[in-house]
Amino acid sequence: MERKQFLRSLGAGAAFALIFPCTQSCSKSDGGDDVPEGDRKEIPSGVDFTIDLTANEAAPLANNGGFILVKSNVSPSLTDIVVAKNLEGNFVAASQICSHQQTDNVRFRSEDGGIFNCSTHGARFDQNGNPLNSITNNPLKIFNTALSGDILRIFE
Ligand code: FES
Numbered sequence: 001m002e003r004k005q006f007l008r009s010l011g012a013g014a015a016f017a018l019i020f021p022c023t024q025s026c027s028k029s030d031g032g033d034d035v036p037e038g039d040r041k042e043i044p045s046g047v048d049f050t051i052d053l054t055a056n057e058a059a060p061l062a063n064n065g066g067f068i069l070v071k072s073n074v075s076p077s078l079t080d081i082v083v084a085k086n087l088e089g090n091f092v093a094a095s096q097i098c099s100h101q102q103t104d105n106v107r108f109r110s111e112d113g114g115i116f117n118c119s120t121h122g123a124r125f126d127q128n129g130n131p132l133n134s135i136t137n138n139p140l141k142i143f144n145t146a147l148s149g150d151i152l153r154i155f156e
Contacts, residue, residue, distance in 0.1 A: 033101070035120070040102035043095050043141050044079045048155040051083065061085045061152075065110035069096055070154075081143065082116065083154060084108035091145040092127050093154045099123070099131075099138035106140065116140055 051058055051070070060066035067084035080096035087110060096104045098118040105119040115132065116125040123135035129142040146153045 035101035035103055041080065041097045041104055043097045043099070043102065044081060044143075046156070047079060047081060047143055049079075049153070051152045051154070053150045053152055058152075061091070064089050065108070065114070067108040069107075071096075080104050081154060082106055082108055083145075083152070084114075086114040086127060088114075091147060091152055093143040093145050094125070094127075094129065095141035095143075097141075098136075099125075099129075099140050100136035 049070070051061075051068075053061055058068060060068050061083065062085075064085055064087050067082055070081045070083060071079060081093055082096050083091065083093045086092050086108075092108075092114075094106060094108075094116050096106045098104075098106050098120060100118060100121060100123045103118065103120040106116050106125075107119070109115050109117045112124075112132075114127060116127070116129075117123070118135075121135050122133070123140075124132040125140040126132055127142070129140040131137055131139065143154050143156060146155070
């Protein structure tokens, strides 16, 4: 299966590519307002695309707690999405760009029933995007998911 078949944009014609789950070490600072404005990324908007769950790139989504990262080839700063299969086996999707200081370090974690976590300063969010600690009061952007056969749609 070609990559283009794997990810089909339903939106403005953007092509999407898949980035595999976190392979980078997790950097962590002591919080504070330390991310320069110029390094902050844009929280995704206008999101509407599908993932073929039978594709090799989607293999982590076969397991509860698994997740993948999806990034737009066209506008990398505009579409950074974490797609996860939560511990109950349902698909959830959130912005990879944190609501605290807009770094792209949000990932899904299986701890505490399944949460989204940003490794930059340790912000934690429930699956509805509600903050779970004092790092930020800003909710994490959450996207809708809809499963039709093996095709998972992520949209706003
Ligand atoms: S940018 Fe600070 S916790 Fe995510």
